[in-house]
Amino acid sequence: MTSSSVVDKPPVRRVAIFGGTHGNELSGVFLVKHWQENGAEIQRTGMEVKPFLTNPRAVKKCTRYIDCDLNRVFDPDNLGRTVVEDIPYEVRRAQEINHIFGPKGSDDAYDLIFDLHNTTSNMGGTLILENSRDDFTIQMFHYIKNALAPECCPVLLIEHPSLKYATTRSVAKHPVGVEVGPQPQGVVRADTLDKMRKIVKHGLDFVQLFNEGKEFPPCTIEVFKIMERVDYPRNKNDEVIAIIHPKLQDQDWQPLNNGDPLFLTLDGEVIAYKGDCTVYPTFINEAAYYEKKQAFVKTVKMKLTAKHIRSS
Numbered sequence: 001m002t003s004s005s006v007v008d009k010p011p012v013r014r015v016a017i018f019g020g021t022h023g024n025e026l027s028g029v030f031l032v033k034h035w036q037e038n039g040a041e042i043q044r045t046g047m048e049v050k051p052f053l054t055n056p057r058a059v060k061k062c063t064r065y066i067d068c069d070l071n072r073v074f075d076p077d078n079l080g081r082t083v084v085e086d087i088p089y090e091v092r093r094a095q096e097i098n099h100i101f102g103p104k105g106s107d108d109a110y111d112l113i114f115d116l117h118n119t120t121s122n123m124g125g126t127l128i129l130e131n132s133r134d135d136f137t138i139q140m141f142h143y144i145k146n147a148l149a150p151e152c153c154p155v156l157l158i159e160h161p162s163l164k165y166a167t168t169r170s171v172a173k174h175p176v177g178v179e180v181g182p183q184p185q186g187v188v189r190a191d192t193l194d195k196m197r198k199i200v201k202h203g204l205d206f207v208q209l210f211n212e213g214k215e216f217p218p219c220t221i222e223v224f225k226i227m228e229r230v231d232y233p234r235n236k237n238d239e240v241i242a243i244i245h246p247k248l249q250d251q252d253w254q255p256l257n258n259g260d261p262l263f264l265t266l267d268g269e270v271i272a273y274k275g276d277c278t279v280y281p282t283f284i285n286e287a288a289y290y291e292k293k294q295a296f297v298k299t300v301k302m303k304l305t306a307k308h309i310r311s312s
Contacts, residue, residue, distance in 0.1 A: 008312035009136055011211045012111040012174070015049045016101055017042065017200060019116045021071050021168045022288070023058025026188040027180060027196045028116025042200065044208040054097060054115075054168055057089060062186050064288055065090055071115075074104060075166035094168070102171045112176065112207065114200055115169035118192065119181035120287040121296075122250040125195040127155045128177025129223060129304075130170065137174045138306035140206045142219040147202040154253050155223040156282065156299065176203065182250075185287055215310040224253065224280050224299035231293045233263055233271060242271055244285045244295060252282045256298075263295070 019032030035042050035051035042049045053059060055070050067088035073079075078091045079098050101110045119126075125148070127141050145153045156179070158164055169175035178199050183192040210216070233242040242263035248256070255278045256262075263271040273279075279298040283289060286296075 005308060006215060007135060007307045007309050009210075009309050010111075011046070011311045012136075012207045013047050013211075014110045015047055015112045015114070015204070015207065016110050016172070017049065017051045017114045017116065018054045018168060019051070020056065020059040021054045021115055022064045022069075022117065023055050023060070024062050024064050024185040025116075025118035025183075026062075026186065027118050027183065027193040028178075029053070029059050030188050030193060031116065031197060031200070042204060044204050046211050047207060049204065052101075055090065055093060057093075064185070067091075070094060071168050072165050074098065074168060074170050078166070079104065097168065098171055104171045110172045112174045113169040113172035114176050114178055114203060115167065116196055116200070117177060117179045118183045118185075119179050119283065120184060121252055121283050121285060122182045123154070123179055123252045123282055124181070125151070125153050125199055126177075126179040126282075127153060127199070128179055129155055129157045130159060130164070130167070130175050130177075132157055132159050132223075132304055134174060135306040135309050136210075137176060138221060138304055139210075139216045139219060139309055140174075140176070140203055142221050142306065143206040143216070144199060144202045145221065147205075148198065152253075153199070154282075155221060157223040157225040157302075157304070160226050210309075210311050213311055215308065216306075217308050218305060220303050220305045223302055223304050224282065225302050226297050226299050227279065228298045229292075229294045230262075230281075230296055230298060232290075232295045233265075240290070241265060242269075245270065248281065248296075249285060252284050253280055255279075256281050 019028030032051040068090045070090040073094045180196045232240040242265045245261040245264045247261050260273045261270045281296040284296040
């Protein structure tokens with residue numbers, strides 16, 4: 001490997017850890033509150049690591065949000081909205097977060113944000129990638145996956161023209177979603193919290209090694225790229241009329257083939273998957289997504305390769 005093929009990246013000095021973007025996803029809430037009181041385990045030499053509670057009002061009420069989903073409003077229109085009396089709480093909060101950690105898309109924005117989430121789906125410890133060309137983040141995910149092995153750590157790539165949304169973490173130069181489940185809303189489980197804690201630890205370890213000059217040679221990771229949202233079957237009144245089939249329930253990241261059962265009506269009718277290729281469903285039967293008309297998302301497997309990187 002010649003030095004000319006190494007990509008120099010600026011060191012990562014400012015890192016935030018967000019918890020409570022959704023106020024009823026408690027692993028991140030508990031961890032961020034703990035680290036605000038005692039942050040020794042997240043501090044690393046040569047970088048500032050700031051734990052931050054993103055939606056304190058929703059956390060206090062133990063609800064997903066107050067007026068609208070905070071994890072969907074970091075777009076130019078909402079970030080630029082005039083603050084008037086009836087502006088949704090989460091839009092106002094998004095502007096505050098953008099002011100502290102951004103501005104989004106600027107040189108002044110934080111280098112890295114870990115945004116901690118829980119899901120009621122059986123997704124395990126999942127990493128969420130927003131940009132398939134982000135060599136630094138792909139290298140970090142490769143490091144985390146190796147550190148956690150043999151435990152599985154899937155990567156969900158949400159790069160999609162119509163399914164991409166303006167996340168809270170997108171304020172940072174390198175946004176990282178951490179999605180750990182299954183865990184019910186408003187509940188904290190020790191095993192789920194521990195899994196999230198380990199992911200953050202290994203991520204911070206990677207950043208410190210990178211900043212200290214360690215080179216990371218080219219690497220390849222497997223990702224699940226989001227392709228399509230699938231809604232529940234509904235009647236003319238827009239009511240759900242079939243539920244996730246038992247053979248699909250809890251089968252996140254497992255192959256789904258043409259003819260496999262998807263839904264079951266209360267009359268016992270099985271609704272099967274019709275598709276010409278194998279897909280890998282995830283966010284299966286996520287409680288928060290009933291309102292978003294989403295029973296699961298279809299993904300396809302692909303490989304991403306990151307260049308050889310080092311800190312400039």
